[in-house]
Amino acid sequence: MTLQPARGPLTGLRIVESTAFIAAPLATMSLTQLGAEVIRLDPAEGGLDYRRWPLAPSGASLYWTMLNRGKRSVTLDLRTPGGRQTAADMICDSDSGGGIFVTNLPTRDVLAPQALLERRPDAIVVTLDGSPDGISAIDYTVHAASGAAMMTGPEGHVGPVNNAVPFWDVIAGRTLAMGILAAELYRLRTGRGQHIALSLSDIAMETMANLGILAETEVTGAARARHGNWIYGSFGRDFATRCGRWFMVVAVTRKQWRALVTATGLEREMAALSDAHQADLDDEHTRSHLQDQIGAYLQTWAAGLDLSQIAACFEGTPVCWSPYRDTLQMLAEDTRASPANPMFVRQSHPGVQDVLTPRSPLRFSNHPDLAPGQAPTLDTAPKRNGT
Known part of the structure; x- marks a missing residue:
């Protein structure tokens, strides 16, 4: 089953991206599910994460597939001057809904934020990096730096406990999407574009501060201790049943x-x-x-x-x-992870057949038929939504 993109609240917004991994692709995928047109710029062999695990039996990356649903792909080698110039032309065309570029990869010459803004003053250029001090960082190193890994795990455990889900990347992706929409609203009001920069490490530090954890450490002079599976400051925990669950x-x-x-x-x-x-x-x-x-x-x-x-x-x-469920039990037992939940449909993607594919979790009363979107194949012509 393949559902074509519906005309959502962001129809008419066009985004060009050169991205890899989680946060930046998630940001643009979240917007394409709401009707935005998103065009990926990909090297002919696929980007850094094009074959990233987990893989379908065909060899297609389930990771890449699910993070790039609803987008289109144009094969373009940004390592060459000609490729970068073509990309800049696509970003800075005269389309009133365009002029938006999102990347978490290095930019230079005509694709540098200032160069794009000089060419198109109402452009919105979004860049994501690891850390504002220039240090390389990904979710797992940010997790290590944030203190969260030393708060997680059983009481008395010695050593860090990583999170299996890269939630700093997920928060960063949603934050990027919010930033794009804020800049678009500002552009509609003023006609002015801007460069939005975000560092992944700032997401972790801001979150720890927003939850009062940094303030707690400052005022007590002590690190937050491990509490196992207890809910901190209230009542909640895991309990074992007679049947081993x-x-x-x-x-x-x-x-x-x-x-x-x-x-x-x-x-x-x-x-x-x-x-x-x-x-x-x-x-x-x-x-x-x-x-x-x-x-x-x-x-x-x-x-x-x-x-x-x-x-x-x-x-x-x-x-x-x-x-508590493992992922197999979740699929077997929880109807929220099934087509019984209107968020999900079973949909095929290139190299991936009939998997549960989510729509946007946002439910709009004026746009009830938003589709989850299908992953692109490389070198798809940049057609527009609804055509």
């Missing part, structure tokens, strides 16, 4: 906490714990202080039940919980 349960609000106590039948135990400590368990900070005692009662309860029985206890209640 695990589930996560969280009680951040009073409503969630009371629902959890009722569903588990632990009213008497929680009342006794509250009396013994002269503490109000409706308060999330109190629950955090007494998490070990509360957790012991919940683990005893969970250990006597199979996951299906626990699901029955929580069904129809405000308890906030979820089973």
Whole structure:
């Protein structure tokens, strides 16, 4: 099944990109799902990530395929002066919706931000680098620098724990998309373009500051300790069931906490714990202080039940919980990762047959039929959306 791009809220916006890896391709793919036209500039052999794992049986990169859906590709060698000049001509043509260039690769001469802005003053040039000090960085080195890897993992664990999902890249991609739209709105109001620069490391440092973690470290003089799978400052943890499965349960609000106590039948135990400590368990900070005692009662309860029985206890209640699943279990058990979720359709791509492919997670009431987009083949002519 192949769905053609619908005319979304960004129809008429045209973006040229020279990108690789995650953040920058994700930014433009997010916009093409909303109707923007995105043209990739690719070397004839494919870019740095064109064969990156995981691979389909055909050898096609599932990674590259999913991050470049809905785009078109033009084969162009930007290593040559002629290729760079052709690219600059494409970026700076007279189209009112064009003049946008996104890259996380080195630029020079006619493709340098200032050169493009001199040629087309309303151009929007977006560049992503690793670090504002010029140091090379990718998600995993930024993760190492941010402190997050030393907060993650079991209590008492020695050494870093990386995240399997490169979420700094994902946040950077969405931030880039926001920056492009902000610059486009400014251009519509003023007729002026600009250069937007973003460093991946700044995404991590900003996030750690926004969550209060840097401020906490400054005022306490201590690093955030590891808490295993406990939710910091509230109540929530993983629990093991009789059948060998695990589930996560969280009680951040009073409503969630009371629902959890009722569903588990632990009213008497929680009342006794509250009396013994002269503490109000409706308060999330109190629950955090007494998490070990509360957790012991919940683990005893969970250990006597199979996951299906626990699901029955929580069904129809405000308890906030979820089973832990590997990716195969997710596909088998969770209808949100299936065509039952309107975000997904089964769609083929070049070299990849009928895989779950998501639309934009944004649901627009005026644009209900946005398609997920199909990955391009190299050297596709730069046609326009809707033609």
